[in-house]
Amino acid sequence: MDGLYPYIACLVGASALYLLLRPGPLVVKLLGTVVGFSALAWLVVICSQVVPGEIDPGHEILFLIFGAITLSSAVRMITHSRPVYSALYFVMVVLSSAGLFLLLEAEFMAFALIIVYAGAILITYMFVLMLAQQASESDHVDEVPLYDRLAREPAAAVIVGLILAGTLVSATTTGLTHLPDPVDESVMNRVHGELLEQLPRQFKNAVLATSPDATWPPTPDSSGNMIRWDAEGPFVQFGTEAVRIDPDQMPSNTQHVGWSLVASFPASLELAGVILLLAMFGAVVLARRQVEHGEDELRRDIGLDPMHPDEDGEGTSA
Amino acid sequence: MTLQLATTFSQLSLSHYLVLSGLLFVIGLVGFLTRRNLIVMFLCTELMFQAAAIAFVASGRYWFNFTGQVFVIFILTVAAAEAALALALVVLLYRRRSTLNADDWMELCE
Numbered sequence: 081m082d083g084l085y086p087y088i089a090c091l092v093g094a095s096a097l098y099l100l101l102r103p104g105p106l107v108v109k110l111l112g113t114v115v116g117f118s119a120l121a122w123l124v125v126i127c128s129q130v131v132p133g134e135i136d137p138g139h140e141i142l143f144l145i146f147g148a149i150t151l152s153s154a155v156r157m158i159t160h161s162r163p164v165y166s167a168l169y170f171v172m173v174v175l176s177s178a179g180l181f182l183l184l185e186a187e188f189m190a191f192a193l194i195i196v197y198a199g200a201i202l203i204t205y206m207f208v209l210m211l212a213q214q215a216s217e218s219d220h221v222d223e224v225p226l227y228d229r230l231a232r233e234p235a236a237a238v239i240v241g242l243i244l245a246g247t248l249v250s251a252t253t254t255g256l257t258h259l260p261d262p263v264d265e266s267v268m269n270r271v272h273g274e275l276l277e278q279l280p281r282q283f284k285n286a287v288l289a290t291s292p293d294a295t296w297p298p299t300p301d302s303s304g305n306m307i308r309w310d311a312e313g314p315f316v317q318f319g320t321e322a323v324r325i326d327p328d329q330m331p332s333n334t335q336h337v338g339w340s341l342v343a344s345f346p347a348s349l350e351l352a353g354v355i356l357l358l359a360m361f362g363a364v365v366l367a368r369r370q371v372e373h374g375e376d377e378l379r380r381d382i383g384l385d386p387m388h389p390d391e392d393g394e395g396t397s398a
Numbered sequence: 399m400t401l402q403l404a405t406t407f408s409q410l411s412l413s414h415y416l417v418l419s420g421l422l423f424v425i426g427l428v429g430f431l432t433r434r435n436l437i438v439m440f441l442c443t444e445l446m447f448q449a450a451a452i453a454f455v456a457s458g459r460y461w462f463n464f465t466g467q468v469f470v471i472f473i474l475t476v477a478a479a480e481a482a483l484a485l486a487l488v489v490l491l492y493r494r495r496s497t498l499n500a501d502d503w504m505e506l507c508e
Binding site: 097135147177180192200225340362 | 434
């Protein structure tokens with residue numbers, strides 16, 4: 081019976097989403113909002129009952145705030161009838177998930193997300209939206225087209241979503257109980273130490289900051305690691321003399337990400353560059369051909385021969 | 399100890415993030431199925447990318463492995479490339495029919 085609770089919570093959430101998707105009076109929308117938030121709260125309770133582990137209350141409160149903002153802006157994005165507002169609500173989703181990334185101690189990704197997603201990709205979307213809106217609504221300005229106001233098959237879509245969400249949530253809650261215990265502090269310390277040893281200049285500066293007259297290099301321990309840890313933090317050993325390293329000198333999140341990116345995935349990095357280049361070519365080629373087509377039509381309208389007769393024939397027959 | 403990354407991240411926290419990412423993905427899917435505006439449909443795919451990114455970063459945090467964040471960089475790349483191509487196609491379609499309604503292009507699926 082307990083296994084059914086995630087599905088029931090998702091059913092409640094899905095009916096809330098259905099109320100919000102179909103056109104209706106304000107009361108129905110408010111009811112949908114309240115029901116949706118209670119389904120979310122129920123899911124949080126189910127998680128904390130089934131999955132083992134402690135959670136820091138401050139972290140939990142911030143997670144709940146950011147998560148609620150993310151999900152409610154996402155729902156508002158798919159229910160809003162004006163595409164420009166949908167795009168703005170997506171910016172809200174991006175900003176609050178950047179907050180979640182900060183909670184996950186992924187500072188670099190949080191700001192990269194804001195700059196690339198909210199700053200670049202969404203601006204492109206807004207450009208195209210404004211371009212299209214302006215022309216289609218020039219004769220009746222405040223009218224939202226019918227296809228933007230009416231959802232297509234909201235009941236069927238919500239049922240599909242309900243099945244997927246129920247499966248995902250119940251798989252998460254039951255599956256995570258079988259995970260091994262989270263990595264403890266010693267593993268994190270080892271990961272930090274290993275990266276610092278790969279960065280010779282930073283390593284040397286960190287050691288020489290506390291003991292300027294040490295004779296390089298430090299003595300490695302039995303497993304070959306130069307950086308050792310005790311209760312007070314990292315230190316290196318020169319013969320018998322121990323030299324402390326300031327914990328602030330340990331590699332930052334950005335250094336870890338950069339190291340993983342360049343050391344583990346160099347080919348994927350090149351491939352990403354090729355993908356971006358091809359996408360740029362593709363966009364230029366797609367847009368350019370249509371402009372020429374438009375020019376030829378203009379020339380025909382004023383009685384001139386088309387500039388590219390062969391392409392024009394292709395364009396009209398396609 | 400005053401290390402930035404020296405706090406543990408339990409299964410419970412991971413389950414919160416994974417459930418959030420699953421729900422965000424489902425909202426994106428429902429939006430893709432219900433909206434008729436081509437541009438909003440592509441925005442919904444971006445929402446699904448976002449959900450995947452949250453799952454990647456949360457799992458990477460659980461294992462204390464930075465590959466999750468590296469994959470988010472690739473997600474950003476693919477999202478940017480997809481946005482450029484998809485919007486070029488939408489502009490192309492819009493110039494032909496002066497509408498963003500996906501139903502007007504039903505003959506493309508026949």
